[in-house]
Amino acid sequence: MEQLFNALLITEQDGMYVKEIKQVNTNQLPDNDLLIRVKYSSINFKDALSATGNKGVTKKYPHVPGIDAAGVIVQSKVPEFAVDTEVLVTGFDLGMNTWGGFGEYISIPASWAVALPDGLSMQEAMCFGTAGLTAALSVQALLKARLVPATGKVAVSGATGGVGSMAVAILAKLGFDVTAVSGKEEDGFLIDTLGAQSVITRESFTQRYNSKPLTTPAFAAGIDTVGGAILSAMLKATHYGGTVTCCGMVASADLNTSIFPFILRGVSLVGIDSVQAPMQLRQYLWQQLATDWKPANLHALIQEISLTQLPEKLDAIYQGKAKGRYVLKHNTDS
Template sequence: MKSDFKALLITEDNGTYNRKIVTLNTDDLPKNDLLVKVKYSSVNYKDALSSSGNKGVTKHYPHVPGIDAVGTVIESVSDKFPVGSDVLVTGYDLGMNTWGGFGEYISIPQSWAISLPEGLSPKEAMCFGTAGLTAALSVNHLIANGVLPDSGNIVVSGATGGVGSIAVSILAKLGYQVTAVSGKAEHSFLTETLGAKEVITRNEFIESYNKRPLAKPQFAGAIDTVGGEILSGMLKASQYEGVVTCCGMVASAELNTSIFPFILRGVRLIGVDSVEISLSKKEEVWKKLAKDWKPINLEEITKEISLEQLPEVLDDILNGKAKGRFILKH
């Protein structure tokens, strides 16, 4: 089947990267198991990096970003996903070096797809996207390591961002007391919309918890989405046998700390990857997001945008001006 479609294409010209909306054809896509007509994609920090020419994310241009997609199978050589199936794709190489969800069609191996979970609409699936999956994996690690609602406060960094906002919402729904850390003055959004019990600015957090080798034990668990001094402070302010997860580096990829939190308090630091985890683990967590972990206000923290609005949103994400989640409707 040949079909023209619109996409946001990133091109390179002597080290300068340009974004423009173009018309492509499905023949431009690689031949794979599944051809999917995309209904929604979501907008992530990694997409913003890809769209700005970050070679650590995307090695070759021209390129169509979009690491998340949900849509309907149009062509298939798979018994598992016949034509007409609704599928969800996050991670692996989609949107990195394989053209992604910022185009109206994607062509992918069947091993990248899962069936759209029962209880999730296509729009809701992209309200979560990779950010929601990462947030849920982080919460899963806390629970698996014994951090429960009665264990004590949980601190979440980057709380107005994609991963952070969903993490706060999931934790609040599950009955946790959440302290939200943010560089933005968004107190009402964090408390009234997301459900945080306390808000601390980024600078206040660093000043309070990252100035000494150990800080007063304050948090039973922590979800860090930014790295750097915030992550270091979370380790130092953890309670005995506290659990800290990390998944991002928007502030810094460096971690300067001591061994004291680990050898004096038994603190555990767990890295969270949502790209290369097995499909079975993805499916397990997506089922939780479709049911008990789905925030009541999921669509309130998400803004739907068009392809024409996408370049401005990508700039806002790169410049730290974005709040909540953005999903692209095709």
């Protein structure tokens, strides 16, 4: 099948990386198990890095970013997935070195696809996307550590970002008392929309909890999405036996902290990776997101955008000016 389709193509021109909406052909896609017509995608920080020529994310250009996609199978070479099946794809190599969801078609191995669970639309799947899956992995790690709402407060950093906002919303849905840590002053979105019980600025959080090798415990657990001094402070402020997860490094990839939280309070630090998460775990978490973990106001957490708006929103994500999630809707009805 050969089909022209629209995509956000990133090209390298004289050392600069240019974002342009172009028509490309499905014959430019790799020959894989599944050809999927993408209905929705979403924007993540990794997409913004890819769009700026970050070779740690994408090695070869021209390139179509988009590490998330939800759509309908139009060609299948495997019996596990029939044509017209609705699927979602997050992680693996999609949008990194394999053309991704910012195009109206993707071609992927069948092992990357998850059949869309009952109770979740394609748009809702992309409301979550990689950010939601990462948040779900983080929440799951806390639940495995036997955290319950009665245990105490949970701190979530980067709370207006993609992963952070989803983590706050999921925890709030499950009844947890969430303290949102954010670099943005406003708290209406964090409290009224996401469901946080309280908000603390990033600066206040680090000043209060990172000034000593160990500080007075304030949280039963934490989900850190930014790294650096925030993660160090979160570890130092966690109660005995608590768990802190980490999944991001937008603030810093370095962790400068004392060992006291680990050897005096038995705090556990759990790394979270959504790119290579096992398929069985993915399927379980997507089922949870479709049912018990789905916030009632999920659609209020996102802004739906078109392909023409995508370059501007990628810049906002890259500059740390985004709030919540951006979901891309492709015009694929014709």
